Amino acid sequence: MERCTVFKPALLVLLAAGLAIAQSPKTKVGKPATPADIAQRDHFVSPDGEGLPPGKGSAAEGKKIYERRCAECHGSQGQGKDEAPLVGGQGTLATPKPLKTVGSYWPYATILFDYINRAMPFDNPGLLTYDQVYAVSALILHWNGIIGEHDVMDASTLPKVSMPNRDGFVADDRPDTGQIKKKAKPRAK
Amino acid sequence: MNRRGFIKAASFGAAGLTAACSRAKTGVEEELPSQLGAKLSAYGERSKHETAKRLVPELKRPEIGSSTTPLAETEGIITPASLHFERHHAGVPQIDPAMHTLLVQGLVDRPVVYTMAELKRLPSESHIYFVECSGNSGREWKTPGAGDVQKGFGLASCSEWTGVPVRVLLEEAGLQKEAKWMLAEGADACKMFRSLPLEKVLKDGLVAYAQNGEAIRPSQGYPLRLIVPGYEGNTNVKWLRQLKVVDQPYMAKDETSKYTDLLPDGRARQFTFEMDAKSVITHPSGGRKLPGPGFYEIRGLAWSGRGRVEKVEVSVDGGATWKAAQLQEPRLPMAFTRFRMPWEWAGNEVQIVSRAVDETGYVQPSREELTDARGSNSNYHYNGRKIWRIAADGEVHSV
Numbered sequence: 001m002e003r004c005t006v007f008k009p010a011l012l013v014l015l016a017a018g019l020a021i022a023q024s025p026k027t028k029v030g031k032p033a034t035p036a037d038i039a040q041r042d043h044f045v046s047p048d049g050e051g052l053p054p055g056k057g058s059a060a061e062g063k064k065i066y067e068r069r070c071a072e073c074h075g076s077q078g079q080g081k082d083e084a085p086l087v088g089g090q091g092t093l094a095t096p097k098p099l100k101t102v103g104s105y106w107p108y109a110t111i112l113f114d115y116i117n118r119a120m121p122f123d124n125p126g127l128l129t130y131d132q133v134y135a136v137s138a139l140i141l142h143w144n145g146i147i148g149e150h151d152v153m154d155a156s157t158l159p160k161v162s163m164p165n166r167d168g169f170v171a172d173d174r175p176d177t178g179q180i181k182k183k184a185k186p187r188a189k
Numbered sequence: 190m191n192r193r194g195f196i197k198a199a200s201f202g203a204a205g206l207t208a209a210c211s212r213a214k215t216g217v218e219e220e221l222p223s224q225l226g227a228k229l230s231a232y233g234e235r236s237k238h239e240t241a242k243r244l245v246p247e248l249k250r251p252e253i254g255s256s257t258t259p260l261a262e263t264e265g266i267i268t269p270a271s272l273h274f275e276r277h278h279a280g281v282p283q284i285d286p287a288m289h290t291l292l293v294q295g296l297v298d299r300p301v302v303y304t305m306a307e308l309k310r311l312p313s314e315s316h317i318y319f320v321e322c323s324g325n326s327g328r329e330w331k332t333p334g335a336g337d338v339q340k341g342f343g344l345a346s347c348s349e350w351t352g353v354p355v356r357v358l359l360e361e362a363g364l365q366k367e368a369k370w371m372l373a374e375g376a377d378a379c380k381m382f383r384s385l386p387l388e389k390v391l392k393d394g395l396v397a398y399a400q401n402g403e404a405i406r407p408s409q410g411y412p413l414r415l416i417v418p419g420y421e422g423n424t425n426v427k428w429l430r431q432l433k434v435v436d437q438p439y440m441a442k443d444e445t446s447k448y449t450d451l452l453p454d455g456r457a458r459q460f461t462f463e464m465d466a467k468s469v470i471t472h473p474s475g476g477r478k479l480p481g482p483g484f485y486e487i488r489g490l491a492w493s494g495r496g497r498v499e500k501v502e503v504s505v506d507g508g509a510t511w512k513a514a515q516l517q518e519p520r521l522p523m524a525f526t527r528f529r530m531p532w533e534w535a536g537n538e539v540q541i542v543s544r545a546v547d548e549t550g551y552v553q554p555s556r557e558e559l560t561d562a563r564g565s566n567s568n569y570h571y572n573g574r575k576i577w578r579i580a581a582d583g584e585v586h587s588v
């Protein structure tokens with residue numbers, strides 16, 4: 001019965017079309033995963049915020065943690081040091097020297113939480129509490145002029161943050177060269 | 190064969206034995222060394238005379254970065270596992286296979302956890318596929334002229350991969366109606382993940398545990414990695430520990446911040462999965478020197494993430510005229526294809542270049558065609574033609 005919390009009713013499967021395939025297991029090799037198994041491993045955060053854990057934090061609260069855990073690699077103000085800058089670059093994407101950062105390039109704030117939560121600090125991932133991850137995420141967003149210093153980031157506010165480059169991505173329309181290229185485009189010879 | 194001859198031959202091991210048997214008939218037996226050779230050994234090593242190796246850059250953080258395959262020093266289409274390029278985002282995790290599990294969950298009816306032993310019980314397949322980092326040749330966008338094949342093209346390798354088709358695992362779990370994408374996550378320190386279209390992974394995605402006949406090496410994802418044929422290297426998630434079926438892409442750091450292709454207008458192409466057709470002449474190539482005029486076999490590699498290589502043309506006059514090279518059979522989809530062309534070098538300065546055509550009809554572009562279409566900020570997916578200049582003294586340079 002635990003399953004009901006995680007999975008859709010079986011009826012949907014019977015009605016399934018398109019990509020949905022085979023209704024019953026063929027080999028029965030492998031053990032059923034329990035909700036606990038799943039909860040332990042699944043830390044994914046969707047662009048609409050599904051999977052964001054409880055907790056909260058603001059830029060003001062994030063400063064101390066950032067100084068202790070992030071500044072040595074990303075610079076005291078997120079300007080970059082040994083590692084990538086986390087701030088700046090808005091307006092540079094169409095120039096010969098584009099600067100891609102959270103502020104200028106990232107389309108969703110949710111993945112900022114997901115990424116810091118899963119991978120940062122680089123040499124000690126998993127160190128921060130959820131509150132701390134919300135707080136440093138808020139700080140990086142604040143430094144980029146996207147949210148205010150005291151705006152609280154949590155599971156409901158973070159997905160609503162409007163990122164400057166949200167509409168900056170387009171679908172793959174290759175091939176754009178070669179004999180079968182889709183769009184005819186005059187080519188300098 | 191006499192007794193003495195047999196003992197000599199045995200000291201060469203099984204391969205030597207065959208050679209000696211046929212040599213005995215031709216009377217060159219005497220040339221075999223009269224001293225006993227090395228003992229049997231449990232795990233083979235190459236000759237001490239062979240030195241091909243990956244190029245490992247000096248990095249402040251050696252856990253993040255890449256090392257390149259010496260493609261010009263490989264033959265045929267298979268890359269030895271020991272030379273397969275590396276690209277890590279948080280170092281190589283040390284995984285005990287007895288402890289490793291794969292979780293399959295999300296929009297499925299029966300989430301399942303597999304041990305390695307259980308995965309190996311499932312129906313398996315083997316396929317030869319290349320893996321190419323989409324950052325391969327990336328410097329050519331801004332500063333063309335990579336000096337040699339390894340530096341310019343070495344983030345590509347080709348292996349036989351064995352494992353369980355993703356299809357088998359997802360059929361087992363039972364996909365739900367909303368299922369459209371699959372997240373694949375690794376067990377490295379950064380728990381790297383990518384979102385992949387379900388249609389693609391159901392078609393030919395492979396959860397692989399073996400490479401070239403033995404367990405996948407740690408730097409290639411031991412004990413388990415995803416293989417997504419023809420898709421950019423980063424999607425072939427190593428140290429695979431979780432597949433989650435979802436209804437949309439999750440916009441991972443490595444499909445937004447990285448591995449997106451910036452265009453001149455400031456927008457970026459996203460989910461540029463397929464590696465377009467590409468080729469490079471590996472011999473003669475940059476950094477080498479031809480000893481003098483005369484016969485050479487021009488050799489190279491071609492591949493396409495969209496299927497088979499249909500044709501490779503070679504020009505020995507800088508691209509003015511082209512001739513079809515001979516292609517090694519069988520030509521496999523999304524695998525390296527070796528091409529060869531006999532050539533007589535007159536000793537004058539020449540420019541040699543290859544271009545691949547794949548089964549979709551797509552022709553590998555020149556650098557100009559590429560930069561016309563995409564500018565020079567794209568970073569990824571550079572597949573322009575590579576020209577080598579052979580000087581009159583035989584030295585081969587990059588153009």
